[in-house]
Amino acid sequence: MFKKTSRFLAALATAAVLGAGVSGASAQEDTIKVGILHSLSGTMAISETTLKDTMLFLIDEQNKKGGLLGKKLEAVVVDPASDWPLFAEKARELISVDKVSAVFGCWTSVSRKSVLPVFKELNSILFYPVQYEGEESERNVFYTGAAPNQQAIPAVDYLMNEEGVQRWVLAGTDYVYPRTTNKILEAYLKAKGVAAEDIMINYTPFGHSDWQTIVSDIKAFGSAGKKTAVVSTINGDANVPFYKELANQGIKAEDIPVVAFSVGEEELAGIDTGPLVGHLAAWNYFESVDTPENADFIAKWKAYIKNDKRVTNDPMEAHYIGFNMWVKAVEKAGTTDPDAVIDALVGVSVPNLTGGYSAMMPNHHITKPVLIGEIQADGQFDVVWNTPGLVVGDEWSDFLPDSKDLISDWRAPLSCGNFNVATGKCGGS
Amino acid sequence: MTRFGAFLTVLLAALVLLAAVPRSEAAEIRPLVDALGKGGYSELDAAIGALAATGDPAAANVLQALGDGTLQVRKSDGAVFIVRETGGSFTLVDPVTGAEAGTESRGGLERIRVNNRVRRTIAAAMGSLTLMSPEISQRRAAVETIFRSGDPTQLPLLDEAIARESDPAVKQAMVEARASAVLKSDRPEADKIAAVDTLRTRGGQDALALLTAASGTATGALKAAIDEAIGTIEGTLRLWQGAQNIWYGLSLGSVLLLAAIGLAITFGVMGVINMAHGEMVMIGAYTTFVVQEFIRTSAPWLFDWSLAIALPLAFLVAGAVGVAIERGVIRFLYGRPLETLLATWGLSLILQQGVRTIFGPTNRQVGNPSWMSGSFQIGELAITYNRMWIIVFALAVFAILILVLRYTPFGLQMRAVTQNRPMASSMGIRTPWVDAFTFGLGSGIAGIAGVALSQVDNVSPDLGQSYIIDSFMVVVFGGVGNLWGTLVGALTLGVANKFIEPFAGAVLGKILVLVFIILFIQKRPRGLFALKGRAVEA
Numbered sequence: 001m002f003k004k005t006s007r008f009l010a011a012l013a014t015a016a017v018l019g020a021g022v023s024g025a026s027a028q029e030d031t032i033k034v035g036i037l038h039s040l041s042g043t044m045a046i047s048e049t050t051l052k053d054t055m056l057f058l059i060d061e062q063n064k065k066g067g068l069l070g071k072k073l074e075a076v077v078v079d080p081a082s083d084w085p086l087f088a089e090k091a092r093e094l095i096s097v098d099k100v101s102a103v104f105g106c107w108t109s110v111s112r113k114s115v116l117p118v119f120k121e122l123n124s125i126l127f128y129p130v131q132y133e134g135e136e137s138e139r140n141v142f143y144t145g146a147a148p149n150q151q152a153i154p155a156v157d158y159l160m161n162e163e164g165v166q167r168w169v170l171a172g173t174d175y176v177y178p179r180t181t182n183k184i185l186e187a188y189l190k191a192k193g194v195a196a197e198d199i200m201i202n203y204t205p206f207g208h209s210d211w212q213t214i215v216s217d218i219k220a221f222g223s224a225g226k227k228t229a230v231v232s233t234i235n236g237d238a239n240v241p242f243y244k245e246l247a248n249q250g251i252k253a254e255d256i257p258v259v260a261f262s263v264g265e266e267e268l269a270g271i272d273t274g275p276l277v278g279h280l281a282a283w284n285y286f287e288s289v290d291t292p293e294n295a296d297f298i299a300k301w302k303a304y305i306k307n308d309k310r311v312t313n314d315p316m317e318a319h320y321i322g323f324n325m326w327v328k329a330v331e332k333a334g335t336t337d338p339d340a341v342i343d344a345l346v347g348v349s350v351p352n353l354t355g356g357y358s359a360m361m362p363n364h365h366i367t368k369p370v371l372i373g374e375i376q377a378d379g380q381f382d383v384v385w386n387t388p389g390l391v392v393g394d395e396w397s398d399f400l401p402d403s404k405d406l407i408s409d410w411r412a413p414l415s416c417g418n419f420n421v422a423t424g425k426c427g428g429s
Numbered sequence: 430m431t432r433f434g435a436f437l438t439v440l441l442a443a444l445v446l447l448a449a450v451p452r453s454e455a456a457e458i459r460p461l462v463d464a465l466g467k468g469g470y471s472e473l474d475a476a477i478g479a480l481a482a483t484g485d486p487a488a489a490n491v492l493q494a495l496g497d498g499t500l501q502v503r504k505s506d507g508a509v510f511i512v513r514e515t516g517g518s519f520t521l522v523d524p525v526t527g528a529e530a531g532t533e534s535r536g537g538l539e540r541i542r543v544n545n546r547v548r549r550t551i552a553a554a555m556g557s558l559t560l561m562s563p564e565i566s567q568r569r570a571a572v573e574t575i576f577r578s579g580d581p582t583q584l585p586l587l588d589e590a591i592a593r594e595s596d597p598a599v600k601q602a603m604v605e606a607r608a609s610a611v612l613k614s615d616r617p618e619a620d621k622i623a624a625v626d627t628l629r630t631r632g633g634q635d636a637l638a639l640l641t642a643a644s645g646t647a648t649g650a651l652k653a654a655i656d657e658a659i660g661t662i663e664g665t666l667r668l669w670q671g672a673q674n675i676w677y678g679l680s681l682g683s684v685l686l687l688a689a690i691g692l693a694i695t696f697g698v699m700g701v702i703n704m705a706h707g708e709m710v711m712i713g714a715y716t717t718f719v720v721q722e723f724i725r726t727s728a729p730w731l732f733d734w735s736l737a738i739a740l741p742l743a744f745l746v747a748g749a750v751g752v753a754i755e756r757g758v759i760r761f762l763y764g765r766p767l768e769t770l771l772a773t774w775g776l777s778l779i780l781q782q783g784v785r786t787i788f789g790p791t792n793r794q795v796g797n798p799s800w801m802s803g804s805f806q807i808g809e810l811a812i813t814y815n816r817m818w819i820i821v822f823a824l825a826v827f828a829i830l831i832l833v834l835r836y837t838p839f840g841l842q843m844r845a846v847t848q849n850r851p852m853a854s855s856m857g858i859r860t861p862w863v864d865a866f867t868f869g870l871g872s873g874i875a876g877i878a879g880v881a882l883s884q885v886d887n888v889s890p891d892l893g894q895s896y897i898i899d900s901f902m903v904v905v906f907g908g909v910g911n912l913w914g915t916l917v918g919a920l921t922l923g924v925a926n927k928f929i930e931p932f933a934g935a936v937l938g939k940i941l942v943l944v945f946i947i948l949f950i951q952k953r954p955r956g957l958f959a960l961k962g963r964a965v966e967a
Contacts, residue, residue: 045790204935223634225642248813
């Protein structure tokens with residue numbers, strides 16, 4: 001019985017590979033393929049499905065304009081199912097079987113780390129649209145989300161200067177992004193003269209749902225006579241019960257504001273935001289930003305998805321910027337060959353949705369404005385502060401001893417992602 | 430229609446009242462009101478202060494509107510109005526006189542934005558403006574904000590208010606607010622020590638915050654008094670902390686109990702390893718969502734009853750799915766635990782993806798009815814209504830289940846079949862149907878657990894997954910086949926978790942509880958309340 005099944009499976013697999021190979025070969029002549037690597041099932045589906053739709057929307061728009069280099073674009077969608085090793089397998093499939101010219105995808109840092117070796121080995125291009133912890137710069141990856149200095153540090157500055165916060169709770173989900181971000185923030189706060197006993201760090205597992213103890217701890221920590229704020233790197237589903245508990249225990253934004261780095265319009269869609277008015281989020285884009293580009297984008301998006309209630313958010317804008325940069329670079333290079341496109345991408349500048357231009361820097365990060373928004377009763381954010389100009393993404397944090405000497409510049413002749421200015425060598429600390 | 434009539438009456442009354450206000454005063458605050466619409470947050474802050482300083486009762490209305498976000502600037506001349514939106518048209522209301530001042534298009538208006546700092550200033554200003562309001566609830570709110578801000582400039586006002594106050598509770602609150610202001614003022618030391626004494630008697634985290642802040646700058650006898658008061662309050666708070674841990678533990682335990690109680694039947698009583706149990710919880714939660722969605726669109730006044738309506742429906746829907754699973758899959762697999770495990774796990778994936786396809790991958794909003802929102806205070810213990818009702822609900826479900834098993838014919842048949850199948854069959858019991866309905870009962874109870882969990886957790890396709898491990902843990906720990914064991918197991922694990930969490934953190938706390946259970950199972954493989962006798966072998 002077992003043998004039969006395995007033989008059947010093998011036959012099935014061969015058939016699938018053959019089928020994919022045939023369709024790939026026949027389609028290659030007249031289209032340029034774009035890979036979309038976002039989870040459509042599992043825990044991350046809640047956030048990543050929207051990004052898959054965004055990419056299909058952007059490709060559709062581009063095709064309406066006549067495609068690229070005289071060819072139509074064709075999307076290849078795969079589902080890595082929130083399973084980190086499967087991300088690597090699916091990336092390999094996209095590059096070597098489907099022969100895509102570039103891949104747009106990943107959300108969590110662990111999924112990005114999982115596909116990195118594949119992109120290096122097969123020399124392809126990945127656009128990564130989510131805010132992340134930094135401490136990385138790879139030749140094959142373009143980071144269109146925020147680095148810590150484009151989100152976390154300005155948010156802390158805002159709380160310190162505008163709200164006069166002296167006591168800090170750093171609360172996060174227990175994985176690499178919150179841990180690294182909090183390490184950077186802790187070093188930054190200490191450099192600003194905050195005492196160790198005025199910083200409380202707390203980690204919770206993915207999907208944590210019982211926040212009673214932690215919220216009442218925060219309340220107690222906030223009653224030391226100094227203005228207190230919570231910096232939240234809590235990710236995914238756990239945010240909903242966290243905010244519900246805050247509201248139920250009556251913690252108001254006027255008393256203890258919470259500034260979040262992973263809560264956007266999409267996440268708020270599942271909560272009644274009435275009791276949360278005034279809590280903050282730091283992003284590089286909000287749906288409420290009032291510019292003609294943004295109004296146009298929202299209108300087209302709602303028409304494409306055929307749903308008036310769908311919101312837009314920051315990672316969607318990151319894909320919008322990344323996709324347009326890729327299109328421009330391919331036009332500049334006149335080919336989709338990865339080496340030519342990687343070289344052409346640096347220096348490309350495209351309009352973002354907040355009324356300015358974003359440019360790809362030599363460290364493969366982009367320039368962005370930083371916005372701080374307050375949650376409103378309708379689930380949108382009201383921008384209360386923004387940086388006067390654009391901020392360049394800083395891949396190696398200046399506040400961590402291991403990385404403060406490192407820089408990244410992928411232009412010739414340096415062509416190095418971790419050049420150490422102290423030792424003058426490429427290859428980290 | 431009657432509502433509109435009432436509105437008109439109120440408006441007229443307001444107009445009459447306002448007409449009585451001397452003209453000069455209205456003219457005086459008008460420029461101050463218009464100043465609200467100019468400049469950024471800092472200018473807005475200053476303008477609120479200037480407006481509040483007039484002490485004009487009309488200023489309170491203006492500030493209230495500012496806080497509510499209905500105060501807008503007319504772009505053409507910079508005049509500030511309260512704007513009412515009715516069906517797409519925007520009616521301007523003069524904030525000082527309350528008179529209507531025509532309409533304006535959306536584009537011609539700009540809302541005055543407020544941030545947290547401005548909201549705090551508004552609250553403080555409202556505090557001083559409404560301290561002597563005839564409404565007791567407004568006075569109470571006013572005193573609360575003054576207590577927290579502790580603004581020494583409010584002292585003369587507070588003294589006057591205390592002299593006029595008739596309600597003893599509000600008067601006491603005013604005395605405490607006065608103490609908080611005295612502590613920050615430059616009054617003599619003896620006054621301040623008296624204030625510290627008042628705050629010590631009040632106790633609580635708010636008083637502790639004020640005292641800790643004051644301790645930094647105090648010297649001599651005052652510092653000694655403050656430090657002693659801090660010690661006393663902290664001692665009391667520590668006692669309350671213990672009570673709080675127990676309460677939180679019971680609350681977590683009741684959530685575990687709800688999730689596990691259905692499993693205690695399917696796994697504990699029937700011996701079926703049902704990995705799709707969590708998905709029954711999810712189906713219950715989605716049923717609640719559908720019910721609420723229906724109520725929102727066609728019968729909004731029923732919203733507070735939405736959970737009561739969802740309960741039987743969730744039981745029926747999840748129960749029906751359970752019966753279908755038993756009839757369609759599980760009955761062919763009795764006695765083959767490994768295959769049951771794999772089959773039900775596959776089913777759980779199918780159900781998840783099915784829900785994801787129908788409802789989408791994003792979270793669905795399930796609202797809390799008004800009686801499940803907010804919290805109340807017992808001493809220093811904040812009890813949230815949703816948690817309290819879930820504890821009550823979990824115990825009620827448990828009690829009903831025990832009664833059903835003990836005193837109904839179906840319960841009797843169920844126990845007979847699980848204890849000795851051939852004998853029960855010989856007595857004329859249709860064992861396959863009893864199996865199906867038992868499985869349906871377990872699934873149905875998981876469904877109503879989903880109704881309760883939709884109030885504290887996300888309603889997403891993954892809802893069930895996060896509870897399946899915990900549920901098995903509770904059932905195995907409590908003793909397979911014993912419902913009382915499930916009750917004690919759930920509550921024990923909940924309380925233990927909450928006592929470990931403050932020291933070890935949420936992540937390590939969970940690990941420690943798991944390690945504890947593993948060790949416990951080594952010692953007592955059949956759990957807390959092991960079944961004895963021949964039933965064990967069946």
